[in-house]
Amino acid sequence: xxxxxxxxxxxxxxxVVYLQGGGGWSGDIQSGQVVAAEQCEALEAEGPLGMAANxxxxxxxxxxxxxxxxxxxxxxxxxxxxxxxxxxxQDAPSSQKSEDLNHVPV
Amino acid sequence: MYQYDExxxxxxxxxxxxxxxxxxxxxxxxxxEDNFRNLRLRNGLYMQLHAYMLRVAIPYxxxxxxQLRKLAFIARTYDKDYGHFTTRQNLQYNWPELEDTPxxxxxxxxxxxxxxxxxxxxxRNVTADAFAGVARDEIEDPxxxxxxxxxxxxxxxxxxxxxxxFKIAVSAAAEDRAATTVHDIGLLLIHNAAGDTGFRVLVxxxxxxxxxxxxxxxxxxxxxxxxxxxxAILRVYNMEGRRDNIFKARIKILVHELGIExxxxxxxxxxxxxxxxxxxxxxxEEARIKAQFAAPPYRALDEYDPGHEALLRENPAFxxxxxxxxxxxxxxxxxxVNLPLKPIGGIPGDVSADQMDFIAGLADTYSFxxxxxxxxxxxxLADVAKSDLYSLWQALDDAGLAPANLDRITDIICCPGMxxxxxxxxxxxxxxxxxSERFADQxxxxxxxxxxxxxxxxxxxCGHHHIGHIGLLGVEKNGEEFYQITVGGxxxxxxxxxxxxxxxxxxxxxxxxxxxxxxTYLDIRAPGxxxxxxxxxxxxxxxxERLYATD
Numbered sequence: 211x212x213x214x215x216x217x218x219x220x221x222x223x224x225x226v227v228y229l230q231g232g233g234g235w236s237g238d239i240q241s242g243q244v245v246a247a248e249q250c251e252a253l254e255a256e257g258p259l260g261m262a263a264n265x266x267x268x269x270x271x272x273x274x275x276x277x278x279x280x281x282x283x284x285x286x287x288x289x290x291x292x293x294x295x296x297x298x299x300q301d302a303p304s305s306q307k308s309e310d311l312n313h314v315p316v
Numbered sequence: 317m318y319q320y321d322e323x324x325x326x327x328x329x330x331x332x333x334x335x336x337x338x339x340x341x342x343x344x345x346x347x348x349e350d351n352f353r354n355l356r357l358r359n360g361l362y363m364q365l366h367a368y369m370l371r372v373a374i375p376y377x378x379x380x381x382x383q384l385r386k387l388a389f390i391a392r393t394y395d396k397d398y399g400h401f402t403t404r405q406n407l408q409y410n411w412p413e414l415e416d417t418p419x420x421x422x423x424x425x426x427x428x429x430x431x432x433x434x435x436x437x438x439x440r441n442v443t444a445d446a447f448a449g450v451a452r453d454e455i456e457d458p459x460x461x462x463x464x465x466x467x468x469x470x471x472x473x474x475x476x477x478x479x480x481x482f483k484i485a486v487s488a489a490a491e492d493r494a495a496t497t498v499h500d501i502g503l504l505l506i507h508n509a510a511g512d513t514g515f516r517v518l519v520x521x522x523x524x525x526x527x528x529x530x531x532x533x534x535x536x537x538x539x540x541x542x543x544x545x546x547x548a549i550l551r552v553y554n555m556e557g558r559r560d561n562i563f564k565a566r567i568k569i570l571v572h573e574l575g576i577e578x579x580x581x582x583x584x585x586x587x588x589x590x591x592x593x594x595x596x597x598x599x600x601e602e603a604r605i606k607a608q609f610a611a612p613p614y615r616a617l618d619e620y621d622p623g624h625e626a627l628l629r630e631n632p633a634f635x636x637x638x639x640x641x642x643x644x645x646x647x648x649x650x651x652x653v654n655l656p657l658k659p660i661g662g663i664p665g666d667v668s669a670d671q672m673d674f675i676a677g678l679a680d681t682y683s684f685x686x687x688x689x690x691x692x693x694x695x696x697l698a699d700v701a702k703s704d705l706y707s708l709w710q711a712l713d714d715a716g717l718a719p720a721n722l723d724r725i726t727d728i729i730c731c732p733g734m735x736x737x738x739x740x741x742x743x744x745x746x747x748x749x750x751x752s753e754r755f756a757d758q759x760x761x762x763x764x765x766x767x768x769x770x771x772x773x774x775x776x777x778c779g780h781h782h783i784g785h786i787g788l789l790g791v792e793k794n795g796e797e798f799y800q801i802t803v804g805g806x807x808x809x810x811x812x813x814x815x816x817x818x819x820x821x822x823x824x825x826x827x828x829x830x831x832x833x834x835x836t837y838l839d840i841r842a843p844g845x846x847x848x849x850x851x852x853x854x855x856x857x858x859x860x861e862r863l864y865a866t867d
Contacts, residue, residue: 221343223413224367264345267363285795287734290743291365295735297663297745 213274215242215281216253217291218266226291227266229256235265239281239292244274317378317686318463318608320428327471328425331432335359336418343415358438359421360431364738367411371434372424376444376462376486377405377689379429381676384687386427388672394420399672401657401665403729403780404441404483405689406434410736432470437478439469439550445487445494446690447652449609450698452644456513458488458505460606461542464597468543475550479557480565482550483522485691495691495807497521497529498783500567501549508536515542519549519579520571523777527813528568531576533583541587543595548587552579612684612699617649621702634709636758640720642705649702653683654722655695655712660756661749664730665693674715682708691807692729692768694722724761725769725834726752729780733773733790734797740773742790742797742823747771750827755834764834767847768806783807785848786833787814788826799826803833803859804851817856818864829863836862 216229220237227235228242233256236242245253250271257269273284283289290296320328338355341347347355356362360371372387379387387407391399394416395409402408412420424430433440442462449457465484469475475482487494488505496502502518515537521530537545549567556574558564571579628635643652655675657665667675675695679687682704683697690696700708712718721727728751731737733744748771755761770784774791781787787802798820805814821829834847836859841850851859 219363219367221349221414223411224363226366261349262345264343267349286792286797287365287740290734294366295745296743297735298661298749 212247213244213281214247214250214253214271215239215244215274215283216256216269217242217272217288218257218260218269221264221267229253229260229269235260239274239283240279242274242281244278244281317380318375318428318459318605324428324467325425328430328432331359331430331471332418332421332425335421339414339418354436356417357435358433359417360434361412361414361417362435362738364410364732364736365734366736368414368417369736370409370412370417370420370431371402372407372409372429372431373434373441374405374407374429374689375466376442376448376459377446377691378444378448378459379687379689380427381679381685381687383427383429384672384676384679386423386429388669388676390420390423391669391672397669398666399669400663400732401667401689401693401695403691403693403731403778404434405443405446405691406441407689408732410732435481437480437482438476439465439472439478439482439484442466442469443483443485443494443499443691445489445492446688446694446696447489447493447643447698448487448688449611450645450647450650450652451489451491451493452646453490454488454505454646455507456488456505457609458486458503459609460602461503461505461515461539461597462486463605463609464543464602465546468546468595469550475554478550478554479559480562480567482553482567484546490809492807492809492811493690495780495783495811497811498523498527498780498807499530501546502530503542505539506536512538514538517545517549520568520576522566522568523780523782524566525563525775525777526566526569526572527777527782528572529811529813531571533576533580540598542597544590544593545583545587547593547595548583548590551586551590552582556582611647612686614647614650614699615701617647617701617703619648621649624702624705627706631706633713634706636762637709637713637718637720638705640724641718641722645699647699651700651702651705653697653700653705653708654690655697655717656719656722656727657694658721658727658752659716659719660726661753663745664728664748667695671715671717675717678708678711692727694727720758721761723766723768725755725764725767726761727768728752729768729770729784731772731774731779733771733779737773737778739776740790741775741792742773742799744771744773744779744788744790747788747790747799747823747826751830754827754831764838765846767834769830770805780807781805782813783811784814785846785851786830788830791820793820797823799823799829801826801829801833801863803856804848806848810848815856817860832863833859 518530730748734740772779802814
């Protein structure tokens with residue numbers, strides 16, 4: 211069964227965020243609210259509210275797979291957004307600090 | 317180099333003030349994203365996959381050591397300790413926060429820098445030969461003209477809403493190190509038969525979805541006519557460029573659809589009609605700008621430096637670096653030093669804040685406090701005495717900044733790709749890293765010789781894949797990354813658009829495919845031939861046969 215989440219970039223720093231069940235936005239995809247296809251429309255409607263509240267920009271719905279605590283976006287682009295750049299790090303120049311490798315800080 | 321005058325300073329500071337107010341209003345919600353977007357873009361601020369991205373202009377790639385130190389300070393204070401040099405000779409920060417950006421711009425203004433017009437449908441950073449002013453094969457320093465064009469088109473109200481972005485490149489050398497053939501306008505400083513200096517004007521070049529080489533608009537334009545002529549081109553483009561379809565909005569499409577002769581007629585008519593506009597070079601202002609590009613106080617040296625030659629003989633690693641990374645300087649006893657930002661397995665164009673500070677120090681010690689960014693995402697110390705080369709190399713080598721790979725297969729141009737860019741359809745940096753690792757062996761790189769490999773993560777071609785001797789274009793097919801290979805491209809004097817060699821390769825196969833192309837070349841090349849020469853001599857068929865062999 212296809213599952214969906216609402217994602218956006220946070221206004222203050224552009225970080226990738228996901229709509230939570232309680233209406234807040236989290237940088238951790240595992241905290242995102244997951245809905246079935248038939249609830250997608252209601253989920254999409256939350257986007258403009260986040261925009262209007264100046265919390266996020268450019269919200270849109272993505273497909274995810276997996277179970278709670280183990281959600282993964284279906285599309286590669288969204289996996290990179292969720293888990294960070296896949297570039298190979300070197301000591302120098304450093305593209306990202308090592309502690310950030312698995313998670314885009316928010 | 318050019319120093320801001322009171323007008324530049326006032327204009328930049330006023331702009332920062334406006335932008336600071338716009339950001340504040342965006343945060344409170346008085347400005348919504350739709351209205352803010354164009355404003356932030358005009359100040360170089362994009363929204364990318366993971367964060368905002370701020371693109372800082374480095375006019376024609378020239379910067380002082382103080383400017384580089386300021387870029388390092390910003391990277392350290394407001395970003396993640398690094399910056400990324402681009403093919404427009406700019407620098408990008410990948411992780412700034414929105415409310416910090418006005419302060420970042422204020423810091424940049426302290427050292428005569430800005431992010432003005434690094435995005436939006438305006439004239440972007442004017443790029444130039446990274447060896448401008450010092451190249452031995454140059455007829456005149458083109459940088460004053462770059463600066464004059466920069467000033468003319470910075471916040472010029474008539475050209476603030478062009479149909480699409482606009483890019484100008486300038487060169488004055490026999491070799492084209494500025495890719496002038498793939499720019500909206502390419503300007504080549506030349507002498508005519510009478511010995512006068514002027515410009516050959518190319519128009520309508522570009523990459524992206526519809527790649528074109530620029531066409532000659534004027535074989536010789538007297539240099540005093542430069543600004544009126546650019547004005548005429550932009551007026552025709554502004555009036556007739558397509559605004560109904562973003563994919564057909566660049567001037568290259570207008571030139572292509574009208575044909576160069578009709579386009580030229582329109583430009584010449586506009587040029588004629590605007591005769592008398594007070595836009596000519598040859599004024600006190602030109603002299604003021606030119607004076608700022610005066611040569612540094614070179615020492616009187618002999619071209620042949622016996623000490624340097626002895627060190628070359630004694631130290632093979634130094635000799636190897638010197639063979640690859642130095643270029644001929646116009647001043648006797650000096651050399652142009654290339655600093656490739658392409659460590660094996662590294663991210664092309666990335667420099668850490670500490671490295672920026674270190675390189676700035678080297679520029680102070682060895683190169684009159686100046687350096688340049690190249691369109692191949694490298695740096696240049698342009699004025700190094702030959703007698704200083706060994707100690708410079710030692711310092712670079714100790715810091716891990718002395719790869720001897722300029723114009724080798726590991727000196728890859730690479731866009732940020734899907735790891736960072738919101739437009740990308742595939743990743744590009746990891747492919748560059750894998751290719752770099754595969755060809756890490758220095759002897760093998762030297763055996764292969766000059767081979768320019770460029771990678772783009774989408775059809776917009778920020779990685780200039782069309783003009784790579786080998787170009788890779790990342791595309792998505794059914795959710796998987798594939799890479800289309802083009803061969804035969806060049807952005808140099810032998811410019812051409814690469815041709816697709818056949819079906820695309822899956823990500824896991826593309827490095828092998830590149831290696832097959834290289835091995836085929838090594839098997840069949842004639843003595844002295846580069847990859848590009850062999851390909852052009854015998855065509856792509858032998859390469860294709862090996863690449864798609866079914867056994």
